[in-house]
Amino acid sequence: MRTFFHVAAIAVFLSSLYGQENSANEITPAHISLDSLIVVAVQNNPEIKMARYESNAAEDRIRPARTLPDPQLTIMAENVPSNFSLTADEMTMFPQFKIMQMLPWFGKLGTAGDVKKFGYKASQDQFARITLDVVTNIKKVYGEIYQTQMTISYLEYKKTLLNGVVKAAEQLFAVGQVPQQDVFRATAEVTMVKSDLITMNGMLKQEYAELGALVGSSQPTTVEVDTLRLQPLPTLSDLETALVGNNPYLSQVSNIKNAAQAQTAFARKDAIPDLNVGVSYGYRGALMPDGTKALNMMNFEVGLNIPLYFGARQQKMIDEADFMKRAADQQYNAAALSLQSELRSMYANAEARYQLVPLYTQELIPQYEATYNSSLAAYSVGKTTFAMLIDNLTTLINTKIEFVKIESAYFSASAEISKLVGEGSENYRGEQ
Numbered sequence: 001m002r003t004f005f006h007v008a009a010i011a012v013f014l015s016s017l018y019g020q021e022n023s024a025n026e027i028t029p030a031h032i033s034l035d036s037l038i039v040v041a042v043q044n045n046p047e048i049k050m051a052r053y054e055s056n057a058a059e060d061r062i063r064p065a066r067t068l069p070d071p072q073l074t075i076m077a078e079n080v081p082s083n084f085s086l087t088a089d090e091m092t093m094f095p096q097f098k099i100m101q102m103l104p105w106f107g108k109l110g111t112a113g114d115v116k117k118f119g120y121k122a123s124q125d126q127f128a129r130i131t132l133d134v135v136t137n138i139k140k141v142y143g144e145i146y147q148t149q150m151t152i153s154y155l156e157y158k159k160t161l162l163n164g165v166v167k168a169a170e171q172l173f174a175v176g177q178v179p180q181q182d183v184f185r186a187t188a189e190v191t192m193v194k195s196d197l198i199t200m201n202g203m204l205k206q207e208y209a210e211l212g213a214l215v216g217s218s219q220p221t222t223v224e225v226d227t228l229r230l231q232p233l234p235t236l237s238d239l240e241t242a243l244v245g246n247n248p249y250l251s252q253v254s255n256i257k258n259a260a261q262a263q264t265a266f267a268r269k270d271a272i273p274d275l276n277v278g279v280s281y282g283y284r285g286a287l288m289p290d291g292t293k294a295l296n297m298m299n300f301e302v303g304l305n306i307p308l309y310f311g312a313r314q315q316k317m318i319d320e321a322d323f324m325k326r327a328a329d330q331q332y333n334a335a336a337l338s339l340q341s342e343l344r345s346m347y348a349n350a351e352a353r354y355q356l357v358p359l360y361t362q363e364l365i366p367q368y369e370a371t372y373n374s375s376l377a378a379y380s381v382g383k384t385t386f387a388m389l390i391d392n393l394t395t396l397i398n399t400k401i402e403f404v405k406i407e408s409a410y411f412s413a414s415a416e417i418s419k420l421v422g423e424g425s426e427n428y429r430g431e432q
Contacts, residue, residue: 044216093282
């Protein structure tokens with residue numbers, strides 16, 4: 001079912017990408033859901049792909065670290081006389097085969113594998129973090145597109161109302177009820193709205209281009225956003241608990257800390273010399289004095305490195321690993337404090353925005369709509385000034401535009417909070 005959803009989402013995205021321009025080369029926004037954009041981005045965004053490949057590469061480092069070093073095979077001739085006869089001297093061995101195997105100290109390979117294992121886990125967290133960054137940026141751009149599109153619609157609405165005001169002013173001027181400057185002022189207001197529309201349409205194209213890059217397309221991705229889903233936030237204490245348990249960056253730093261601890265254990269084990277075990281077999285082709293063939297020979301050897309410069313080499317490597325572990329501990333503490341502070345700041349900002357929503361929808365906007373309608377009716381019968389009418393209209397439209405800014409800001413803040421608490425991070429690890 002998930003595969004079908006992914007294929008369907010990508011099909012919708014591609015059809016919109018290649019069919020979003022009409023014959024006049026005008027951009028036609030398509031109805032693409034936010035979830036579909038995220039699915040496409042997870043599959044196509046180059047930063048996400050790079051992080052996925054790096055995670056795969058980190059996984060492939062674990063098994064080699066736990067595997068014995070390759071044995072060394074040597075083929076040689078030994079005790080060859082100066083006349084280079086391989087059968088004249090009974091001590092000559094040719095060919096002689098020798099194989100050497102280095103045997104690390106007990107537990108050293110397992111500890112080296114642990115270093116790579118935690119490195120792999122950190123790379124999975126890095127992959128989840130990058131994916132959440134992209135997803136969050138898509139949500140924020142999606143909210144910005146909503147804000148821009150709604151602002152354009154309100155400006156178009158204002159232009160329509162102003163055109164009506166221009167006609168009313170012209171009619172009132174024709175019968176001598178208002179001065180001609182009212183007509184000029186209304187016409188100037190229409191021109192200013194047209195200027196704002198040009199600016200906002202240019203901004204919208206920039207947002208389309210940014211969205212296209214996020215979903216992994218070289219072309220702008222146009223979408224039509226009708227509404228934003230504004231969900232109330234959980235309590236701050238619940239979010240702080242989720243942050244500690246799910247934030248991918250905090251998990252990444254934790255695994256870096258674990259890798260540093262494993263590296264310290266490995267450095268201590270690595271100071272113990274490894275054994276080198278060898279066995280050789282040599283063929284002798286010469287004859288013994290009694291006329292019998294010389295017996296073939298076998299050799300066995302065991303060797304180890306002597307840590308003669310332990311204080312200058314191995315001990316320094318142990319100290320280095322220990323300092324790196326301490327640094328990783330402090331890195332985790334710093335990350336936890338920074339993320340917690342960021343969450344609290346973002347939560348306060350989002351809560352303030354969310355509390356403004358009913359204030360605008362239930363009080364300010366209805367009040368300004370009633371004020372404008374009343375002033376329009378009063379202006380039609382000459383009971384108010386043109387300046388008051390324009391001020392009331394501008395206040396109404398600006399309030400609606402300010403409201404969509406609040407919606408977009410809350411949506412962006414909610415997306416940032418979701419990223420901080422690692423919402424969905426379990427879906428963005430490995431090949432998922």
